[in-house]
Amino acid sequence: MIAERYINAVVLLGLLVVPSYALMVDEPFTITLATRAVVLALAAVGLNIALGTGGLVSLGHAVFFGLGGYAMGILAFHAQTYAPLSLGIFEIGGTKSMPIIWLVAIVVSALAALAIGLLSLRTSGVYFIMITLAFGQMFYYFAISWSAYGGEDGLSIYLRNDFPGLNTLQPMPFFGLCLALLCLALILHWRLLLSPFGLALNAARQAPQRVETVGLNPMRLRLVAFVISGAVTGLAGALFADLNRFVSPTMFSWQLSGELIVLIIIGGVGRLFGPVLGAILFVVLEHWLGAVTDFWHVWLGVILLLIVLFARGGLLGLLTGKEGPHV
Amino acid sequence: MSDAVLSTKNLVKTFGALKAIDDVSVDLRPGEIHAIIGPNGAGKSTLIAQIAGALRPDAGSVWMGDRDVTRLDTSARARLGLGRTFQISALAMEDTVLENVLLGALGHSGKPWRLFRKVHADAELRARAMAALERVQLADATHTRTSALSHGLRRQLEVAVALTLNPRAFVMDEPMAGLGAEGSKVMTGFLDGLRQEAPILLIEHDMDAVFALADRISVLVYGQVIASGTVDDIRRSAEVRRAYLGEDA
Numbered sequence: 331m332i333a334e335r336y337i338n339a340v341v342l343l344g345l346l347v348v349p350s351y352a353l354m355v356d357e358p359f360t361i362t363l364a365t366r367a368v369v370l371a372l373a374a375v376g377l378n379i380a381l382g383t384g385g386l387v388s389l390g391h392a393v394f395f396g397l398g399g400y401a402m403g404i405l406a407f408h409a410q411t412y413a414p415l416s417l418g419i420f421e422i423g424g425t426k427s428m429p430i431i432w433l434v435a436i437v438v439s440a441l442a443a444l445a446i447g448l449l450s451l452r453t454s455g456v457y458f459i460m461i462t463l464a465f466g467q468m469f470y471y472f473a474i475s476w477s478a479y480g481g482e483d484g485l486s487i488y489l490r491n492d493f494p495g496l497n498t499l500q501p502m503p504f505f506g507l508c509l510a511l512l513c514l515a516l517i518l519h520w521r522l523l524l525s526p527f528g529l530a531l532n533a534a535r536q537a538p539q540r541v542e543t544v545g546l547n548p549m550r551l552r553l554v555a556f557v558i559s560g561a562v563t564g565l566a567g568a569l570f571a572d573l574n575r576f577v578s579p580t581m582f583s584w585q586l587s588g589e590l591i592v593l594i595i596i597g598g599v600g601r602l603f604g605p606v607l608g609a610i611l612f613v614v615l616e617h618w619l620g621a622v623t624d625f626w627h628v629w630l631g632v633i634l635l636l637i638v639l640f641a642r643g644g645l646l647g648l649l650t651g652k653e654g655p656h657v
Numbered sequence: 658m659s660d661a662v663l664s665t666k667n668l669v670k671t672f673g674a675l676k677a678i679d680d681v682s683v684d685l686r687p688g689e690i691h692a693i694i695g696p697n698g699a700g701k702s703t704l705i706a707q708i709a710g711a712l713r714p715d716a717g718s719v720w721m722g723d724r725d726v727t728r729l730d731t732s733a734r735a736r737l738g739l740g741r742t743f744q745i746s747a748l749a750m751e752d753t754v755l756e757n758v759l760l761g762a763l764g765h766s767g768k769p770w771r772l773f774r775k776v777h778a779d780a781e782l783r784a785r786a787m788a789a790l791e792r793v794q795l796a797d798a799t800h801t802r803t804s805a806l807s808h809g810l811r812r813q814l815e816v817a818v819a820l821t822l823n824p825r826a827f828v829m830d831e832p833m834a835g836l837g838a839e840g841s842k843v844m845t846g847f848l849d850g851l852r853q854e855a856p857i858l859l860i861e862h863d864m865d866a867v868f869a870l871a872d873r874i875s876v877l878v879y880g881q882v883i884a885s886g887t888v889d890d891i892r893r894s895a896e897v898r899r900a901y902l903g904e905d906a
């Protein structure tokens with residue numbers, strides 16, 4: 331059995347080597363695929379904080395992914411049309427600056443997570459799943475009807491946004507940015523796990539009565555975890571939009587929420603690199619199997635089924651020989 | 658009693674047609690062990706749950722000192738100094754023994770919001786956690802996964818977590834359950850000394866332990882306190898024999 335940190339190191343190394351090789355042999359599409367995997371991984375790392383560590387099975391994380399996406403889409407749209415963005419009493423210009431867009435994406439999705447969390451965290455189990463799903467559907471249908479920003483057709487952004495000192499139009503620098511943000515999110519989750527907050531959140535998942543009995547409030551712990559989780563997934567949404575230079579209501583779809591859960595389960599719930607491994611596998615399957623058959627989702631389903639039945643710890647559990655779903 | 662650390666006044670709890678707790682007033686005074694005994698299904702755990710704040714009473718009130726805590730939730734009561742142990746161990750099974758007591762120490766510190774400190778590197782939390790483990794002889798198992806502990810050791814860990822809180826009153830639901838003769842004896846000795854720190858409301862099935870430890874005993878049958886008094890009073894009470902002790906003997 332292999333120690334988890336070696337697997338993590340290999341995964342990270344692979345994420346550096348494969349795109350670098352693709353750059354050398356001039357295969358930009360491979361870099362784009364790797365970027366897609368990294369961005370989905372980032373979204374799932376966000377969800378993993380709520381789902382894996384907090385035990386909150388959110389079927390509405392596409393809300394944050396979509397909000398991040400639309401934060402990018404709307405700001406860049408106003409920048410490319412030179413039309414100011416009216417916020418009631420005052421107007422602001424759009425922007426093509428990634429750091430500003432990221433900040434907006436993070437703040438907007440954190441606020442949404444706060445509101446949704448306050449309303450849904452009173453429930454648990456299947457009710458929590460259903461309420462988060464319902465919020466997802468609300469945002470989805472709202473985006474469809476929001477004709478100012480493309481409605482069902484979505485919004486196209488002509489040029490990828492800017493980052494100071496980098497040529498983001500080329501695939502490799504943009505990939506590097508995404509990978510750096512993924513690493514930051516992984517460090518964030520890792521530090522959280524080691525922190526007093528992480529200890530309490532972890533315990534609140536396993537034995538909520540115990541946490542209350544020592545004078546802590548499990549609801550508040552979960553709410554903070556949910557906000558952090560939503561913010562990370564929102565950031566991923568902004569990157570995803572920049573990767574495709576396109577946002578549409580599908581970013582809010584419940585299928586996307588479901589896929590995020592699926593790739594966490596495949597990789598290993600609650601494990602730091604579970605979402606990363608799951609996202610890589612997901613993109614590889616989507617690309618290779620998708621080229622061979624239109625029914626590649628069926629094979630994804632088969633893999634998911636096998637993992638749920640025989641490897642509760644996901645791929646990482648299988649490789650490390652540690653069944654337990656957590657680090 | 659005005660000097661009671663913990664008391665209930667006319668508590669009532671019904672589950673459908675069942676009156677699980679029917680007008681129960683008990684109190685806990687400094688330095689004592691007050692045992693609540695009664696047959697299975699008498700309502701002992703239901704009483705504890707209401708005292709701890711996990712169950713809302715239908716009527717009546719719960720007091721800590723002269724403060725009415727009936728409307729406070731479990732965590733608020735814990736912060737006021739209520740240390741509870743569960744009949745069925747409620748521990749973070751995937752975590753280590755140390756992490757479970759660290760959680761208690763964290764609750765005591767009231768500072769769970771430090772997101773980027775390492776909890777294991779916090780000397781104060783660690784000292785409090787280790788001290789509690791040593792007191793219940795669990796220091797050897799510090800880094801054991803809780804799920805790997807024997808049932809008896811889990812009972813000890815339950816008590817250790819309560820100790821980290823330095824509570825003003827303990828409420829313990831069958832701490833000896835499943836401990837075996839030897840374990841029961843050790844736990845009895847431990848609780849005997851503990852009452853000096855904070856009084857204990859003790860729910861216990863093990864009659865030897867109850868008679869050895871209790872300063873006062875209340876007998877709960879069908880949700881009602883049918884007798885209350887010293888160990889000798891209860892031993893002598895014909896009603897108690899009929900209703901409860903007789904059945905068990």
Ligand SMILES: Nc1ncnc2c1ncn2[C@@H]1O[C@H](COP(=O)(O)OP(=O)(O)O)[C@@H](O)[C@H]1O
Pocket residue numbers: 672675677695696697698699700701702703704
């Ligand atoms: N949540 C509940 N819903 C319905 N009935 C309950 C519930 N909890 C306890 N009871 C019933 O209340 C009675 C008292 O239970 P309990 O307090 O657990 O007894 P004890 O701890 O004295 O054995 C029992 O008849 C039990 O079945």
Ligand SMILES: [Mg+2]
Pocket residue numbers: 701702703744
């Ligand atoms: Mg009971």
